Amino acid sequence: MMGLPVSRSYATAAMDYMGGRYLGMGPEKCSYTSQSVEIPMRDDTKLAAEFYNPILPSGHVPAGLIMIQCCYGRGGGITFFNARSFAARGYQALFVSTRGTFGSGGTFDPHMHEENDSQDIVKWMRLQAWYPGTFATLGASYLGYSQWALFRDPPEDCVAAVIPVGPHDQAWHVWGTGSFRLDRASWSDMMSRPEEERGSFLSRLTNLPGFSFLRSSELDEAVKGLPLEASLRKYFKDRAPWIFDYLANPNVDEPYWEKKRHEVSLDRVDFPILLIGGWYDTFTTQTIHQYKYLFNRGVDVNLIVGPWTHVHGSGLHSMPEIMEFLAQNLAKDGEYSRSRAQIFVTGAEKWYSLSTWPPQTSLKFLYLQEDNGIGAEKPAEEAIPASFIFDPLHPTPSIGGNQMTSGGKVDDSEYANRTDVLTFTSEPLIESLEIMGAPSVLLTHSSDPPFADLFIRLSEVDCHGTSHNITEMYQALDPDRDSSKILQLNLQDCAHQFRPGTCIRLVIAGGSFPMYARNLGTNESRVRSEKTAPQKHTIRIADGVSQIIFPIATGPLPTI
Structure with missing residues (x-):
């Protein structure tokens, strides 16, 4: 089911222009329309989505299709960063809300349904008249995880992926050190609140005044309480049931984690991938592991690591590189001219251009x-x-x-x-x-x-x-x-x-x-x-x- 196409407003066009200029994305090439979409899953659940289609002169075709899966809403900031900015430069973008979030049916169970749902989204895309025959995936953090879940069985028509600060293994993050990672409590607090309280993902994660991560002093006290599980149960009550599954499964090799771990994806992908991370990101270890593994396999993989935290490593400072990468590997009308590994060296405060990471x-x-x-x-x-x-x-x-x-x-x-x-x-x-x-x-x-x-x-x-x-x-x-x-x-x-x-x-x-x-x-x-x-x-x-x-x-x- 698809709604009627809606042209972007003057206000949205102004925000797109200013945002694209700030991020160094280069000039817009066109305007675009957006359409509300419902995508059927194998269990009859329907996922809510927006399809962005560039408005091009007669005889011109879109530069390519980008697929994005997101659990943080389809509001202005996050759709600009992941969809609208690309549509204004000639790309189609399908922006899908994760199961159980922001209008999508079913129940949100973090990291559990992405493997099957992503495959069903691809099957649906292939049936649409606007499908160009190939696509790329894009998105940071949870959006990156959703890509790794898809790549457990990589579609043959997926030709490229952009994955900033995206983990492939949730067990590694939650219990990989042998101790429970407590940021799962603050993240679960945000994700289990009413959607109108969450706001956009970007506004909740930046550290700018007025844009603090949604976390309460009551949660801070709950995290300090002992026993930890009982203290969190008292705080969450019937919200975020998944966090108690995390607490109950401290062994990363337990069957519970199998659907949330996608190390096998690193053995199966064979198309170009751009990985982006930050030296102070919470998923840096996984990003570096992904790069080394894929590079050693001979996959066409590029790496950018800056002096960034999780939010700033999500692509905010890498849009020129992302545009070049998509131009070469999706649009086929450009060249990715960067080195295999662009690495920021702290102390020296300089970017190094390397043929691989680490160097000799x-x-x-x-x-x-x-x-x-x-x-x-x-x-x-x-x-x-x-x-x-x-x-x-x-x-x-x-x-x-x-x-x-x-x-x-x-x-x-x-x-x-x-x-x-x-x-x-x-x-x-x-x-x-x-x-x-x-x-x-x-x-x-x-x-x-x-x-x-x-x-x-x-x-x-x-x-x-x-x-x-x-x-x-x-x-x-x-x-x-x-x-x-x-x-x-x-x-x-x-x-x-x-x-x-x-x-x-x-x-x-x-x-x-x-x-x-x-x-x-x-x-x-x-x-x-x-x-x-x-x-x-x-x-x-x-x-x-x-x-x-x-x-x-x-x-x-x-x-x-």
Whole structure:
């Protein structure tokens, strides 16, 4: 079922013009019409959608068709960013609301129905008179996840995909560290509220004044409550039932997660893909994994990673590249002239143009020192261990980093003043040090009791003594581990240049709250227990058994 075409209004045209100019999309080529659409699914559910069709001179055909699936509404901001801006440049766009959201039938069950529904959307498109024979997919975050769900069985007529900050594996995000990712509570709070309260996706996720993420002080208190699951049940009541399924399935290999994990898609796609991420995005690890996997398979994949958080990595700063990519791979009337990997190097504050990520590197080893330093010399065999105590009732706070809405590059000097954190800091560097890839930290570590987590962060201390975060990782430790053996912890990929005069800092803590649910220090469930025990962490320093391994660029790299 399709409604009548409606031409865009003067007000919409003005907003499209200003938005496209701000994002560097190049001049508009035409106006367009929009049509309301209902798309039937295999179970007779109907999905609501808008079809945008460019108004072209006689004899001209659209540049191609873009398919978008979205759970955040079909309001002005998000349709401009994902559909209208492309329609004004000659592309058709089909913008579909996810099952159970904004007029689409059925019940919203996050990440559960996208695989089948996306295939049904494609089957319906093929039957329409306006279908050009091929299409591309586009969209960030959940919209990117929906693409990976479709690519579990890639349609042969899908010729390209643009996926900014889009995870392919929800289990990895929710429980991949061994601790529950608490941003699922704030996201679920937004998604389970009445649609008129949610507003557009972009307005709810930006950090500009008046555009804060929909989160209440009551939810903040609920997240602090113990037992966590009971506290969240009291807050949500009958809303967001899926979050309690998440809490009930902490093992990522449980059958519950199978339909929400699409690693197999990385083995099956064979068309050009543009991946976009940010060093401070919550899904950066998955974006980098996607790129490396596809590149190693020989897929035509391009990567852009900027100094961005989740929202700013969603394509806001990459529209010129997206337009070039679609011109080459969908419209077939242009060329993607960018390098295989465009990487922003923090510290240097420059873009690098690379043939792949990471580039060729060599390894540099530095050792944790007895005086809380970092140096090239191994400490003596009699060096005294370092220790701290993590108290789950007074957890170490999350400060910036890869959080969904309050992350980014921040001043994290506070960590150096806390008794529940160890910080190791080098002397000011004499020469620059350029890291390209994933640093590793080797620790000879024990905890009492053995139920404990580790939060590791690499930061830079500037010449004024202010520390800023670079990259990090989080891991719940196996309580049955052999603590005499070296523990290897791989941080998230980064691209950073330590300049002369700056210092390397390593932050080690037993938690990062409220990014992750606290380890309570007992053998009971961290989400169902209220019993807690402080955890004493001890790190051996003697003879260089605890160290940092940096991947260092082996030669000069081209800048953009």
